[in-house]
Amino acid sequence: MEEGQFAKHGIISGKHHLSPPSDEETRLLEKLESLDCRLSCNARVVNDALIFVPEESRAHKQIVRKAATARVIDLHPAVRQVYVEVEQAELGKHRGDWGRLQDALANQWDLHELTIDLPVLRELQANLRKGKWAVTVTLWQDKEVIDVQPGYEEGVYGLAVDIGSTTIAGFLCNLRTGEILATDSMMNPQVTYGEDLMSRVSFAMMHNDGLDKMHTAVIDALNRLAASTARAAGIRQRQIQEAVFVGNTTMIHILLGINPIELGGAPFALANRDKMDVKARELGLRLHRSANVHVLPAEAGHVGADNVAALIAEVPYTLDEITLLVDVGTNAEIVLGNKEWIYSASSPTGPAFEGAQIRFGMRAAPGAIERVRIDPETLEARFRVIGEESWSDAWQIGPHFSAEAQPKHLAAGICGSGIIEVVAEMFLTGILLPDGRFNPDLDHERIQWDERRGEYILATAEQSTNGTPIVVTQDDVRNIQLAKAALYAGTKLLMNQANLTQVDRIVLAGAFGSYIDPRYAMILGLIPDCDLAKVTAVGNAAGDGARIALLNRHKRNEAQRIAEWVTYVETAVHPDFQQEFVGAIHLPHASDKFPHLNGLLPEITTKANMNGSGRPERRRRRKARKTEAGD
Template sequence: AQDPLVIFTPSGKRGRVPAGTPVLDAARQLGVDLDSVCGGRGKCSKCQVAPGYGQFSKHGVTVAPDALSAWNEVEARYDRIRGLKEGRRLGCQAQILKDVVIDVPAESQVHKQVVRKRAEVRDIVLSPTLSLAYVEVAEPDMHHPSSDLDRLLGALKAQLDLETLEIDRHLLPGLQKVLRKGNWAVTAAIHDDDTPTIVALWPDFFEGPLYGVAVDLGSTTIAGHLVNLVTGEVLASSGLMNPQIRFGEDLMSRVSYAMMNEGGADEMTRVVREGVDRLIGELVAEAGIDGDSLLDLSFVMNPVMHHLFLGLDPYELGQAPFALAVGSAQRMMARELALSVAPGARAYVLPLIAGHVGADAAAVALSEAPHRSDDLVLVVDVGTNAEILLGDTQGVMACSSPTGPAFEGAQISSGQRAAPGAIERVEIDPETKEPRFKVIGCDLWSTEEGFTEAVAQTGITGICGSGIIEVVAEMRMAGIVDAGGLIGSAEAVGTPRCIPEGRTHSYLLWEDPDGRKITVTNGDVRAIQMAKAALYAGARLLMDKRGVDTVDRVVLAGAFGAHISPKHAMVLGMIPDCPLEKVTSAGNAAGTGARIALLNREARREVEGLVRGIEKIETAVEPRFQEHFVAATAMPNAADPFPLLRA
């Protein structure tokens, strides 16, 4: 008789195996993704499958109720102690006797797909660098002398079919105890990014899960997500101010602090590492997990933060030719970064693209994947520096553009960070020139009933970055400011809200009963013009290099990008003309990229290859950049037609 046929769903993989083959072995032979932590000992239940019985006309098979062997002792014991779900079998115990269709539920797959969050363009498939393996180790035997370590490594290599396996030295002093405490059974956490290595050990069976943290280390804030490496789920997210701020708000002032002060760079290294350490501590506490199972970390950051965090001198980044000390991806022990995590915890630092284009941009490239896009996509990550990517499957280019901090509300007379009380949305009636706005933390428009009471708590404290872009764009559309960026007088514009201020005018957005005013000055408009011209010039330069006049779509990335209204960005001429529905915001794409690198080890190779292949354009040495910049200061701008906007 023929061997029984086994068909696995959802993969559809099928083949014949000798009667009596355990489902797990059949899965291995046919290349089906079925998990196993305990090596088939009936302990972990990661191998659970759901056999189907009856007729499967699609597959042309009928499955008899006795297609799989009856429960054996191990399976019965597992069910007694921990309970097997109705209809489930342990794949390592159940043997295939006749033709059968077997479903592998998502939780039993190693490479399961993480549920995609809104605004994420790509799926994250789980393929973490860390896995658990339960193993039984031979007891010492006087007749066959061998060390505990040799027997442990030998058993794991055999079970996992590994040629090489190493162990972290910090585990050696405790090895004897762990083995004996577990009665010669242990669970090992194995990190496999370059060389498979045991990074943690638990006596007997340890169920897990293991955790990781993805860190987006920005010059202003440090944000982190604590993730379950088995499910991909984010268990805690937190952020704190980068404590380096006290050495300078912007990066260049920190570089000069390092230059001017003996030991200044070391001090900033220590401080930022402490900040990251505190953040990790907060995340572990918030998620309520055991810190010993937090074993992997990924980091993205701009070049200056990168150098300071790794303890490299940032001096060269402050001057041409902006040479990086180290740009490639780094793999290291997290303890080397002075983080108080488990001794075996690993850190992965994404590669930098160039002296001005950091690992944050590399992470954006990984998550937005321009290199996989058939249409030409422009990705802008707006911050103090705008990092700009342009590309498609044929190639990707990158540059950074010195937009300055205006988009973050700095250098704006009423500017502030995005926080409760900040004006974030603005509309101006083109007829009456009267404004209405929304502040962060309140759902009502300023003209709606109950607004005053609703904002009593926070007050109206200033205008944040997205608010300033909207108000300037709205002023332009309402004719309050002209294409050159000049605010008109009350008579010229026809509203008493235009108030004289020195030799120019300001637009009065809000005045509270105590006479405290929030205005947009001509200087504010100027600052926004400079910032948006720099951003536009950078994008335009990449388009020149690529030899195109238009792009197919635009992605606004970054915390700030997530809040910019595409319409207003286009009215200002921040981004090239493009159909509005083709302008999307990607949210915190750098943070997503860090999470992808944490959850998928192939993505690490992908981003490393991608970065090597990116064509780097240095705006500082391109004369065309200056030309584009000057032409782009007008609103929208004088250099290029904006036909789609006008339409």
């Protein structure tokens, strides 16, 4: 139960908005040590209330597509283990046990000028004697002793985490082998306080305890992530001895307990731009007691450590080709350049690409529509939902079919990739005009009108989970137009800065970017014109960069150099942003040309040029397109 004023939802929520707990409920909660919670089977809502349902309690857990990509990584971890035999203490030899361990490390491993973390020193003598003066020492950066274990032990582990505005993804790795032992991901619980960065900055401004609430939320999430990955790998959470965290600047500020209010307006000043190391225990993280957390550097403004991580993963700064790297998310980050120069920017696309601000939008979970095709002749839709291999036109639904023959998941809503495809398909088939309006000349049973605002029936009542048709509304289309225009405008500003009209290749990154069909992204005007064969999706580049920095400490210095070398372009106050934004509202664009889409884009007529059936003519080869859209 959340307490306080939540402008995002327009409500004030408080515990007194629920019925008082009964004696039985109080006893149960005391037993569960969960006095801050309520039992939904006992509590009655009597006024506005904001309820947070823990990830593990959700019936349809979000499917977060931030898996690691297979990469060749040179292993030079910051944490390693060495085995040493230490001279025993004797009368007359007054060297302390820590001094004896230092001597052994110097003589046997050529390690000098070491320090020891205080919690390790407190147990050093007991561990030396328990191991009969033979111990396994864990070192950080060959500078600090962070663990001493009796006898010979193997096993040193690290956690790489991408803290996104919407999603947190973690990768537990064996630091000796580089192997990924477990991965997990979850929604960022901060979405309770705001879906985008500015709303979270505002929450920190408007509430005295706003920063504390958001910091606690993300730390709790990270502890759950560490616990779940450790459990999956068959190790103890306290065996995780190193972590690397990346995220945009707002996420990193909140993680470190730094108020992000300065990021809410020009000049968008950062508290710290450089890489940094901090003990996990100082943040409240339940890792090894002496574990270190490394945070990669930021570039500037709202381009943070996640973008730097994507850079060291994709290394466009080593290439001759001019690369456009776009991490599509709630806060899109854009990189343009090659080995000679790199420009970067951020664009506040908002949560529409994640399914928010869409009437039937939802996050990626079983039942979410993720792929869409609309027949150009009949305007009938077929789609595929997460959890089902078959397309909807092959579904067998109804009492005449056996339970085994019917789909396991009907349509529950539309996730990000689905909304991109349906809007693009609606444009290709003439349902939408280039300015995003529904075509008023169309008369079709799937197109409904509320006064002058149209909506398209994507899934029929029979195909949906709750018996209600799933529709795409004019407002849905507008929200996607606004999001894609912000992204495209940011890209154009970088291209103008570099005096470019074309890029050599485009790389789509991020959980959402990885599941966009490049063709649809270009048809929508999400990205500029490019040879479609040169548009690739690389998965969670930020998470991969965090993993690279975890497994190779030298990459941390490289990240610092690159962050300082990149030229940052501030889109929020750029004089040309509004002009570029307005042009990018159109599908795919009001004036920019897309020669690589020749033969795909529609030419839609109005009533002045109708065919005999009274339907508007689309002057293009429908059957050719139909073949191209086939699967």
